[in-house]
Amino acid sequence: MTEDTISFDDLGLSPELLKAVGDAGYTQPTPIQEKSIPLVLMGRDLLGCAQTGTGKTAAFSLPIIDILSQGRARARMPRALVLSPTRELAQQISENFTTYNKFHELGQAVLIGGESMPDQQRALAKDPDVIIATPGRLIDMFERGKVMLGGVKILVIDEADRMLDMGFIPDVTRIVELLPRIRQTLFFSATLGKEIRALADAFLINPKEVSVAPPASIAQGVTHTMISVPKLPKEKRAALRKVMAGEDVQSALVFCNRKKDISVLRNSLRRHGFEAEELHGDMAQHRRTETLAAYKNGDIKLLVCSDVAGRGLDIQGVSHVFNFDVPNNAESYVHRIGRTGRAGREGRAITLVTSEDAKYVDAIAKLIRVNVPIRPLSDIGNQEPEPVEERPQAAEKSEPKSDAIVHEKKESRHSTRGRRSESKNNGSEKIPARTSSGNGARPNRARDSERSVGNGRATSGDSDKVIGMGDHFPDFLREPSRPKRGGKS
Ligand code: AMP
Numbered sequence: 001m002t003e004d005t006i007s008f009d010d011l012g013l014s015p016e017l018l019k020a021v022g023d024a025g026y027t028q029p030t031p032i033q034e035k036s037i038p039l040v041l042m043g044r045d046l047l048g049c050a051q052t053g054t055g056k057t058a059a060f061s062l063p064i065i066d067i068l069s070q071g072r073a074r075a076r077m078p079r080a081l082v083l084s085p086t087r088e089l090a091q092q093i094s095e096n097f098t099t100y101n102k103f104h105e106l107g108q109a110v111l112i113g114g115e116s117m118p119d120q121q122r123a124l125a126k127d128p129d130v131i132i133a134t135p136g137r138l139i140d141m142f143e144r145g146k147v148m149l150g151g152v153k154i155l156v157i158d159e160a161d162r163m164l165d166m167g168f169i170p171d172v173t174r175i176v177e178l179l180p181r182i183r184q185t186l187f188f189s190a191t192l193g194k195e196i197r198a199l200a201d202a203f204l205i206n207p208k209e210v211s212v213a214p215p216a217s218i219a220q221g222v223t224h225t226m227i228s229v230p231k232l233p234k235e236k237r238a239a240l241r242k243v244m245a246g247e248d249v250q251s252a253l254v255f256c257n258r259k260k261d262i263s264v265l266r267n268s269l270r271r272h273g274f275e276a277e278e279l280h281g282d283m284a285q286h287r288r289t290e291t292l293a294a295y296k297n298g299d300i301k302l303l304v305c306s307d308v309a310g311r312g313l314d315i316q317g318v319s320h321v322f323n324f325d326v327p328n329n330a331e332s333y334v335h336r337i338g339r340t341g342r343a344g345r346e347g348r349a350i351t352l353v354t355s356e357d358a359k360y361v362d363a364i365a366k367l368i369r370v371n372v373p374i375r376p377l378s379d380i381g382n383q384e385p386e387p388v389e390e391r392p393q394a395a396e397k398s399e400p401k402s403d404a405i406v407h408e409k410k411e412s413r414h415s416t417r418g419r420r421s422e423s424k425n426n427g428s429e430k431i432p433a434r435t436s437s438g439n440g441a442r443p444n445r446a447r448d449s450e451r452s453v454g455n456g457r458a459t460s461g462d463s464d465k466v467i468g469m470g471d472h473f474p475d476f477l478r479e480p481s482r483p484k485r486g487g488k489s
Contacts, residue, residue, distance in 0.1 A: 016103035030055035045207035077151030085162040087112040114285025135171035160189040252320035323351035330363040
């Protein structure tokens with residue numbers, strides 16, 4: 001954000017869009033909006049380096065709506081195409097689009113895997129102006145002759161680095177080859193490594209580069225903590241519970257590296273009285289959608305997930321991200337942690353580190369340019385209640401116990417323990433009886449020093465300024481977090 005306050009009125013948007021933006025509660029454009037909207041309205045190609053949470057969806061959706069509202073859709077020939085790496089992100093973009101499209105009549109279709117083909121074909125039959133799609137399903141529809149791409153005037157490639165990680169680049173390249181050469185392309189990525197730049201060179205013509213977060217930066221307001229824990233899965237799970245018990249967890253994501261560990265951890269947490277659900281790519285799409293909606297609404301407090309939830313999702317009010325496993329790709333750390341501390345709020349990022357994770361921890365420290373000290377588990381309060389005996393997990397081998405277990409400490413207000421809803425239990429699971437005084441968490445108050453850079457908090461030094469929403473702090477963020485509006489096309 002510049003010193004002079006720029007308002008939405010200064011960006012060249014139509015009165016209808018200004019009204020929709022006002023109705024959405026936005027009072028000021030975010031830095032990415034301020035920089036991108038005028039360029040997109042001018043018809044420029046854009047290379048945007050911005051994380052989700054910076055307002056980038058509106059940065060491309062708002063000008064696209066204004067540009068498209070000046071023409072009309074042709075049969076089966078959408079005029080704008082937004083490519084998203086994940087189904088969840090596509091749905092989220094669609095929800096945003098619906099909000100901004102309130103006073104226009106542009107049609108949209110969301111084409112994502114795992115959802116009904118006939119429904120999507122019906123949406124295509126209405127000749128939508130905009131298609132929001134994951135690459136595989138779009139190609140599928142194209143091959144069935146359900147959509148033609150020769151009328152696309154604006155292409156958005158969102159989360160390009162995630163596309164790369166997920167192996168979608170061949171599909172994206174194929175799609176781009178099906179589009180007219182004369183078009184406007186908006187390319188967004190949270191990071192701009194060499195490969196991403198090479199892709200941008202291939203897809204964009206003389207782009208303007210707009211950056212609101214230096215590559216691989218993390219949001220301000222996130223406190224990073226690493227805790228040394230044993231390798232043995234059962235003990236590692238116990239360590240996680242201990243850490244959680246000492247935290248004021250309002251809403252948390254718990255990341256595992258392997259899908260097979262997600263259900264094990266989720267079941268274990270539930271057996272110990274933590275209200276937890278799971279989210280990963282092997283779930284049916286409707287379950288993914290429902291689970292995510294329940295998490296966003298606050299019906300689920302703890303979501304054990306794979307990296308599918310780590311990228312691109314705009315989930316408000318995530319107080320904690322727990323890395324049950326250190327991600328073995330440092331950029332994944334940035335994306336996982338990007339779920340908390342969003343849009344100016346504070347967040348806690350807590351990573352369990354075993355003796356085998358040293359090289360990954362080093363890679364993370366290098367990437368985020370913050371040296372996060374590894375604390376012993378013993379630093380954390382020791383009053384966890386007696387755990388319920390866990391069933392042995394067939395897949396788990398007995399591993400030697402690590403003696404490195406220590407804790408982090410933090411003032412405990414409420415934890416998520418014992419807050420399971422009855423409907424989730426159905427009486428089928430054994431839940432340990434607890435009393436309010438017996439939930440075991442009586443950790444100490446966090447040290448003040450924990451909030452300095454040297455103690456793990458990513459703050460903006462002179463050279464590595466971390467921006468997020470920049471100095472811009474919209475009024476609505478001072479209000480309590482509200483569930484997002486639902487509704488999709
Ligand atoms: P995004 O980065 O597009 O996922 O947006 C993150 C969140 O910021 C979404 O919940 C948007 O509704 C919200 N948002 C986008 N632009 C603004 C703005 N100018 N003022 C306030 N909130 C915004």
